Amino acid sequence: MARYLVSGGAGYVGSHVVLTLLDQGDEVVVLDDLSSGHGGSLQPGIPFVQASLADRKALDEVFAAWKFDAVFHLAALSLVGDSMKEPLRYCRENLSNSINLAEAAVKAGCLRYVLSSTAAVFGVPREVPITEETPTLPVNPYGLSKLMMEQALGWAEGANGLRSACLRYFNAAGADPAGRCGEDHDPETHLIPRAILATLGQLPPLHVFGTDYDTPDGTAVRDYVHVMDLAAAHVAVLPRLDQGSVRYNLGNGRGHSVREVIAAVERISGQKVPYENGPRRAGDPPVLVASSARMMAETGWRPRFDDLDQIVETAWNWHVAHPRGYGTQRSAA
Numbered sequence: 394m395a396r397y398l399v400s401g402g403a404g405y406v407g408s409h410v411v412l413t414l415l416d417q418g419d420e421v422v423v424l425d426d427l428s429s430g431h432g433g434s435l436q437p438g439i440p441f442v443q444a445s446l447a448d449r450k451a452l453d454e455v456f457a458a459w460k461f462d463a464v465f466h467l468a469a470l471s472l473v474g475d476s477m478k479e480p481l482r483y484c485r486e487n488l489s490n491s492i493n494l495a496e497a498a499v500k501a502g503c504l505r506y507v508l509s510s511t512a513a514v515f516g517v518p519r520e521v522p523i524t525e526e527t528p529t530l531p532v533n534p535y536g537l538s539k540l541m542m543e544q545a546l547g548w549a550e551g552a553n554g555l556r557s558a559c560l561r562y563f564n565a566a567g568a569d570p571a572g573r574c575g576e577d578h579d580p581e582t583h584l585i586p587r588a589i590l591a592t593l594g595q596l597p598p599l600h601v602f603g604t605d606y607d608t609p610d611g612t613a614v615r616d617y618v619h620v621m622d623l624a625a626a627h628v629a630v631l632p633r634l635d636q637g638s639v640r641y642n643l644g645n646g647r648g649h650s651v652r653e654v655i656a657a658v659e660r661i662s663g664q665k666v667p668y669e670n671g672p673r674r675a676g677d678p679p680v681l682v683a684s685s686a687r688m689m690a691e692t693g694w695r696p697r698f699d700d701l702d703q704i705v706e707t708a709w710n711w712h713v714a715h716p717r718g719y720g721t722q723r724s725a726a
């Protein structure tokens with residue numbers, strides 16, 4: 394049995410990573426300050442340290458109390474729009490907190506580190522699908538903050554022996570099919586939960602951000618990847634670290650427009666999604682689609698939920714069963 398530290402384990406993706414590790418019989422310690430996560434997403438009895446990654450002393454105490462086989466680092470500020478308003482805060486917090494965790498891990502001799510990175514490191518790519526060879530040119534401070542940490546980790550391998558996997562998620566979506574965890578952000582900014590919550594009358598009608606893109610139906614195209622597939626990728630990548638550090642793009646390799654997502658929510662819910670067409674959202678690239686060929690070839694990972702309806706269905710089921718999410722009031726972004 395292995396033991397892992399999951400930072401941000403009370404958040405959306407982190408809670409699904411925790412489930413996946415527990416399901417395979419591993420031991421997990423969650424470190425989270427609950428700034429955007431939920432105590433209610435923690436599995437019963439799981440060791441939980443409520444602390445910020447900014448607190449180096451707390452990190453040293455965690456590494457003194459437990460020995461870890463690897464660290465999964467998901468805790469971050471991750472709202473692109475906020476990062477445009479507070480670029481210095483995003484760069485400072487995401488980079489310094491990630492470095493604090495890496496330094497504490499190295500000090501404790503834990504030399505495997507998995508970073509939640511993002512498609513936002515690529516900015517507006519010249520071509521899709523996006524491979525690991527595509528130039529990284531972030532167009533917002535959020536993407537920059539993740540890219541800076543990717544680069545810092547590159548240097549830490551030679552100097553400190555820290556082996557890292559930078560997993561660039563594309564659009565995380567869906568929920569645990571068994572209904573144990575789901576997505577509950579406040580504010581909620583992501584398309585699929587917003588479309589579902591608008592349909593359930595818990596948020597105002599959805600705004601479609603832009604209908605004049607150079608795409609087949611004029612709306613922006615994204616690669617939605619199921620959160621349990623992302624969680625499985627964290628496990629799949631670990632053996633690869635024995636050969637050195639890696640960076641992988643994680644998506645389904647298929648793009649869906651905003652209109653296609655609305656149509657999927659209508660098919661699954663059997664209801665009309667209330668929506669209005671609106672202007673583009675600043676900073677949104679027209680099309681982001683991943684090539685995950687390298688991850689598949691080198692780790693054997695494959696997305697199990699490769700169909701948009703399957704992804705939407707798990708999200709819909711979770712929202713219907715949890716009308717108040719983990720229990721707090723919702724507000725529109």
Ligand SMILES: NC(=O)c1ccc[n+]([C@@H]2O[C@H](COP(=O)([O-])OP(=O)(O)OC[C@H]3O[C@@H](n4cnc5c(N)ncnc54)[C@H](O)[C@@H]3O)[C@@H](O)[C@H]2O)c1
Pocket residue numbers: 400401402403404405406407424425426427428429430431444445446447466467468469470471490509510511512561562563564565566578
């Ligand atoms: N959701 C997506 O579509 C997506 C896409 C690409 C990358 N990512 C990355 O995946 C990770 C998880 O995203 P998410 O959607 O689950 O976000 P989330 O906000 O649901 O979860 C983040 C968790 O980290 C915790 N946290 C934040 N700052 C902290 C700090 N200083 N110390 C301790 N805990 C802290 C929060 O309380 C929360 O529980 C992030 O790093 C994000 O950048 C997410």
Ligand SMILES: O=c1ccn([C@@H]2O[C@H](COP(=O)(O)OP(=O)(O)O[C@H]3O[C@H](CO)[C@H](O)[C@H](O)[C@H]3O)[C@@H](O)[C@H]2O)c(=O)[nH]1
Pocket residue numbers: 471472473511512513562563564565582583584585587599600601602603613614615651674677681
């Ligand atoms: O109310 C909404 C919300 C979103 N959209 C559109 O739906 C698509 C998906 O938007 P999301 O906000 O769900 O996701 P993003 O693609 O903006 O961003 C997500 O994926 C990025 C990488 O692709 C980053 O990692 C980021 O952290 C993560 O939130 C975009 O074209 C967006 O313009 C709408 O039309 N209306």
